[in-house]
Amino acid sequence: DQQVKQNSPSLSVQEGRISILNCDYTNSMFDYFLWYKKYPAEGPTFLISISSIKDKNEDGRFTVFLNKSAKHLSLHIVPSQPGDSAVYFCAANWGTGNQFYFGTGTSLTVIP
Amino acid sequence: GEEVAQTPKHLVRGEGQKAKLYCAPIKGHSYVFWYQQVLKNEFKFLISFQNENVFDETGMPKERFSAKCLPNSPCSLEIQATKLEDSAVYFCASSPGGDTQYFGPGTRLTVL
Numbered sequence: 001d002q003q004v005k006q007n008s009p010s011l012s013v014q015e016g017r018i019s020i021l022n023c024d025y026t027n028s029m030f031d032y033f034l035w036y037k038k039y040p041a042e043g044p045t046f047l048i049s050i051s052s053i054k055d056k057n058e059d060g061r062f063t064v065f066l067n068k069s070a071k072h073l074s075l076h077i078v079p080s081q082p083g084d085s086a087v088y089f090c091a092a093n094w095g096t097g098n099q100f101y102f103g104t105g106t107s108l109t110v111i112p
Numbered sequence: 113g114e115e116v117a118q119t120p121k122h123l124v125r126g127e128g129q130k131a132k133l134y135c136a137p138i139k140g141h142s143y144v145f146w147y148q149q150v151l152k153n154e155f156k157f158l159i160s161f162q163n164e165n166v167f168d169e170t171g172m173p174k175e176r177f178s179a180k181c182l183p184n185s186p187c188s189l190e191i192q193a194t195k196l197e198d199s200a201v202y203f204c205a206s207s208p209g210g211d212t213q214y215f216g217p218g219t220r221l222t223v224l
Contacts, residue, residue, distance in 0.1 A: 032211055043116070043203055043215035054123030087153065097143050097167050099157035 003027045004092050006103035009011040014111050023108050025091035026071065030092040034100065035064060035075045047088075048075070069073045080110045115137065115139060116206050116216035119186075125194045133219045134186040135208045136218050137206030143167065145213055146179060152202040158202075162210070194223045 005024045015018045015052065021035075031052040036044035050057040050064045057064050063076045077084055087107045091100040117136040125131045137144050146158040157171040161181040172179070176195075181187040191198055201220050205213035 003205045015206055034212060036215070041217075042138065042149075046135070046212055050210055067127075088213040089153075089155075091155075095210075097160065097162055097207070099160060099168060100213060101157075105153040 002104070003030075003092060004101045004103040006088075006090060006106050008106050009104070010107040010109070012109045012111060013080045013084055017080045019075075019080045019084065019108055021075040021077075021088050021108065023069060023073045023075075023092075023103050025065065025073075025092050025101075027092070027094075027101070028071070029094045030101075031094045033066060033073050034091045035062075035065070036089045036091065037084075038089060038105070044089060066104070077108075079110075082110050082112050084108060085110050114137045116204055116214055117186075118202075118216035118219050121217070122218060122222070124224065125166055127196060128193050129197070131191045131194050131221055131223075133189045133202050133204075133221070134190070135204030135206075135216060136186045137181075138208075138214060139197050141206035141208045141214075143207040143213075144181050144211050145205040145207070146187075146189050147203045147205065148200045149203060149218070150197075155203070159190070181211070191221075196223050199223045 035047040035050045037042045066073045087105040089102045089105045093100045119134045133154045144161045148156045159169045160167040179189045201218040205215045208211045
């Protein structure tokens, strides 16, 4: 049972434009969410997090939005750069020390 | 260290042989997690540790898989009598306080 879903397997965006990656979850107990970026043959790299007490968190070009009522989060990258081309995973958990549940990833291609 | 280290990078075993994977978490991190990535984009949780104690082992196939995190030693994940379906990339992650997890580069296990 997939508790975290990324319904878009791929996304292409022109350099300089906004990239919006979406993630939905089903478990209302989730209270902490992460976005990871992954290049082939490497481990996931932590990008940004958000806890359920917030609805927005910003770090440079990356902003994560959380809509708890819709059980939806999104990652905005502005402006997109070719180096952002990678697979992006969202992940969610609850409590301290618990496993994260991962989505199946969205492959982002930023076209120069 | 400042990064999670995993060894070896690649491991090839014949079916029925033993495989042992190692993980050195980031210094000062109390939690260690193991995930298995079988299909390209699916992460399956295996086990977690808080210091040297098992925190959650609900994902472990207990008949053949075992794991340890002993003081002053790298953590290890051991598979006795490997099967073809164990072929995967195994990721280790560490966390300072049980929230954000930082991943290593992974070990690719191929069972022939």
